[in-house]
Amino acid sequence: MNLSMAVRSLQRGANLCEGKDLSIRVHYWGADRKHVDTPLHKHSFFEICYVVDGSGLYFENGQDFLLEKGTFFCSRPNQLHKIYEGKNLYLLWAAFEIEKENTSREQQLLFEELANEQNVYLPNSENEPAVLLWKTLMKHAEQQSSSEVLKAISLSLMLSLQALFCGVRDHQKPRPFYDNKEQMIEKAQRFIQDNLAQPLSLNEVARFFHISPRHLSRLFSEITGMSYTSYVRQERVREASKKIRSTNRSITSIAYECGFTSVHYFCRVFLQETSITPAEYRRRNQV
Structure with missing residues (x-):
């Protein structure tokens, strides 16, 4: 897959995803087959990553988490974190936040729950629907599918990720590409x-x-x-x-x-x- 082409397509075509009573601003999409280590930092928005392959460590709140194939991890707003000791670490990631003025209170509560979710690490997740959605989205982006298609799949992915992390209690995260x-x-x-x-x-x-x-x-x-x-x-x-x-x-x-x-x-x-x-x-x- 041409990751650069896919990410550029998403940056242009899926940076604002809107559905019924919900609007999500995607600040950036990312994909890198050899993700480099990052310094300790934080964001004012969500960043969710999926490990396609390779290994590494994710640090947040004084704790290290092992990154390996099939792992999801979520960097919540204003939480210091870093990725380090990566070895051929192949990551997909998305950074986003809801636009409250265009989102119902019911939908806002879902993402407030995600912001407060303590379980930010989900290993052995390769069979989760969110993985299939993300891979489908990347394929459509590589094929330069329409913005409508990309936005529809992206919105489904965001909702699937929210449900994946916040549903843990019930059953039991570039190269960035810039256009200018x-x-x-x-x-x-x-x-x-x-x-x-x-x-x-x-x-x-x-x-x-x-x-x-x-x-x-x-x-x-x-x-x-x-x-x-x-x-x-x-x-x-x-x-x-x-x-x-x-x-x-x-x-x-x-x-x-x-x-x-x-x-x-x-x-x-x-x-x-x-x-x-x-x-x-x-x-x-x-x-």
Whole structure:
């Protein structure tokens, strides 16, 4: 199978899947026969993966899970996780969230249940209907089937995955492909915003997106008009400003929560970015 062609087809034709009282935004689809290790990170959305072949480890919440053929695993929103020690790790994955404004409360509750599901690891699942749906979807995508077909199968897959994970109690997770530079930077910006407490070095983020640090740096300058380092610093200060305004947490705690290595460095950067100290900013702006 031509994985690159299939994923590109899905990125274009199945990025918004809508059904009765349900709308799911798929941020990205992925498939890689030799998935590389990832740094510790988190997302503000779901990411569900299926192991087609190979082996590796998945880490979440202080626990390691063995990845081998036939395993599903789910990275829930805002949960730190990583994939490592991969050996010929062949993965399929999808990152998505529901669009609440176009989704009924009943359907929202299904995915809230998934977000709170503690069993994120399902080995020996190669005979589950979700596997057949995913493989069928990939085949249709490779054959350049219509967007209507891709969206219909994708929606069925998402509902099947939700039922698979949340039904465990009753019976008993790239190469990313990007159509353009703007899409690449949009994904990188969201990753940065979701992981401000992490170091976010240029090399580490570039490795996560499977591009060179030099290329990522060049794209940031070209698309945003600012350097990668400046953008990360700006986002850290933006998030810190929000926390200073809306919480009573100490300046020191906020500094570390937003990824600054010391409160002294945080105060210096905050002053450079806003022309005011964090303490004075709080006095003027706290809700």
